[in-house]
Amino acid sequence: MVISLLAVAVTVGIFLGLTVMLLAAEKRLVDYGICTLSINEGSVVFEQLGGITLLSTLYENKVFIPSACGGKGSCGYCKITLISGGGPILPTETPYMTRTEIKSGVRLACQVKLKENVEIRIPEELLEVKEYKSVVSLVRDLTYDIKELNFDLISPEEIKHRPGQYVQIMAPSPDGHVFRAYSISSPVYEKNKVQLMVRLVPGGIASTYLHGLKEGDEVIFTGPFGEFKLNEDPEANVVLVGGGAGMAPMANIIYTIYHQWPDRKCHLFFGCRTTKDIFYFENFETLSKKHPNFKFTYALSDPLSEDEKWDGDTGFIHLSLDKLLPVTHKRQAFLCGPPPMIEAVIEILKDKKYRDEEIFYDKF
Ligand SMILES: Cc1cc2nc3c(=O)[nH]c(=O)nc-3n(C[C@H](O)[C@H](O)[C@H](O)COP(=O)(O)OP(=O)(O)OC[C@H]3O[C@@H](n4cnc5c(N)ncnc54)[C@H](O)[C@@H]3O)c2cc1C
Ligand code: FES
Structure with missing residues (x-):
């Protein structure tokens, strides 16, 4: 048993060693020369010494695309559409792609290297970043x-x-x-x-x-x-669900809404573990006095004995949402927080017949 484990460890070690050597050799020996990167049917074209990723090429030429993990291949945010060049899709990319995306040539810019002339398409608004x-x-x-x-x-x-x-x-x-x-x-x-x-x-x-x-x-x-797009129709109700630092986009949306539409309906649901995680409560009390159509609900999932004075909701925030969310026709939901919270909330929203295009979320 010990010998076979040792054999596996040695084989894996040799394999990793060879991979590192090959990558180092590629860096030193392979000269891809100057390659062109053409964006959106040639509306922007760069020339660049080959061998680096498309993400780095774009960054060096001041075109900034989402790359939440910083190029580690672990967020799936740096999607571009490859029109020509770039080679076949890699196993590191497929976990982030739907079948339709794979068929349409969608790729992760941090995984594709510029080794030949490459043509890509990106949303026009990214050229404004x-x-x-x-x-x-x-x-x-x-x-x-x-x-x-x-x-x-x-x-x-x-x-x-x-x-x-x-x-x-x-x-x-x-x-x-x-x-x-x-x-x-x-x-x-x-x-x-x-x-x-x-x-x-x-x-x-x-x-x-x-x-x-x-x-x-x-x-x-x-x-x-980011893909969040607030409906400009003031009749559309807005529901916001967040936890922790997921408050950030919620605060932006809430104060933007009440600056523009003082009577718009909006309900914030905010999940905390204990009262130590609560913040902005007083800000929202003040706001809701000024704008009675703004409602907010905080819930504690793990209240401590010192939280006994808390008279608000307890339990996970999706349960408060299930209890309090009214049935409306024009509506939008924005969710921000840890992945399990987002998944539980999406399930509730689907039960309440929210369509995919009415739900926006960022998991973090
Ligand atoms: C669209 C989007 C918006 C975001 N907005 C915010 C925001 O407003 N406020 C905010 O604080 N964060 C936000 N994040 C998360 C933020 O981008 C970073 O991922 C986070 O701050 C960790 O980065 P780091 O460099 O400190 O940790 P890293 O050096 O990347 O990670 C260190 C270690 O912590 C682990 N780790 C990474 N992220 C987390 C996490 N969230 N919880 C627990 N462990 C983790 C990693 O796996 C690693 O082991 C957002 C993320 C996305 C995708
Ligand atoms: S930057 Fe995160 S996957 Fe490419």
Whole structure:
């Protein structure tokens, strides 16, 4: 038994060693020369020394596409459509693709290398995404592990975004910089600042960097990104469901809505484990007094003995949603939080006959 385990370990070791050597050899020996990358039927064309990924090629030429995991191949956000060149789809890409996407040539830009001339298609709005230089103007604690960070824009001086969109922060790491996605919590009418709510992930590169920032520090980010599209029809009811730092896009959507449509119906459901995770409660009490069509429900999933004074909902937030969500015809739902919460909420919304196009979500 021990010998066969040893044999497996040795074989795996040799295989990994050979793979590393082959990759290193490819880097040193293979010269792909200058290749062209053509975007959207030649509306933008770059020339680039081959051998790096399409994601890096795009970034080097200031075309910014979503890449929430920073190119690790673990988020599936960096989708582009390959028209020609680029080789066959890789096993690292297929887990993120539907059959239709595979048939249509959708690929992950961080996995495809520029080894020949390549033509791709991306949504036109991504060509509008910019790189921003900003300065930290205010940092404050929202809870024991979530900080609110405010950035004043230096250049460009203004950002145009839709409620619920996110930016990608550039954070330093021992292997160069990395990008991570953070939803914008400031409303869309505040055009010369960006506010984020960041939860500290122990040992996490970007969240540790962001939690260590102080007023006056300069920060680079790209954006805006994201598929959230708020219905402009004020008759459409909005339901928001979030947990933890998932409050960020919710706050943006809520304050944007009540700035534009004071009587619009909107209900926020926010899941917390204990009262220590509660924040923005007083802000929403004030808002709901001014706008009676704004409702909000917080629920504690794991109340502690010291939470005995809590007289709100308890249990998982999708159960509060199931109990309180009214039947409406024009409606939209925006969800942000951990994957199990999103999945449970989608199930409830499907039971209540929400269609796919009425549900928007970001899992994090
Ligand atoms: C569209 C989108 C919007 C987002 N918006 C926000 C936001 O508004 N606020 C916010 O705080 N975060 C947000 N995130 C998550 C954020 O992008 C990072 O993934 C998170 O901050 C961790 O990055 P890191 O560099 O600190 O950790 P990493 O260095 O990437 O990871 C360190 C370790 O922690 C694990 N890990 C990574 N993420 C998590 C997690 N969320 N929980 C537990 N373990 C984790 C990793 O597997 C790894 O083992 C968003 C993500 C997406 C996709
Ligand atoms: S950047 Fe995350 S999968 Fe490509």
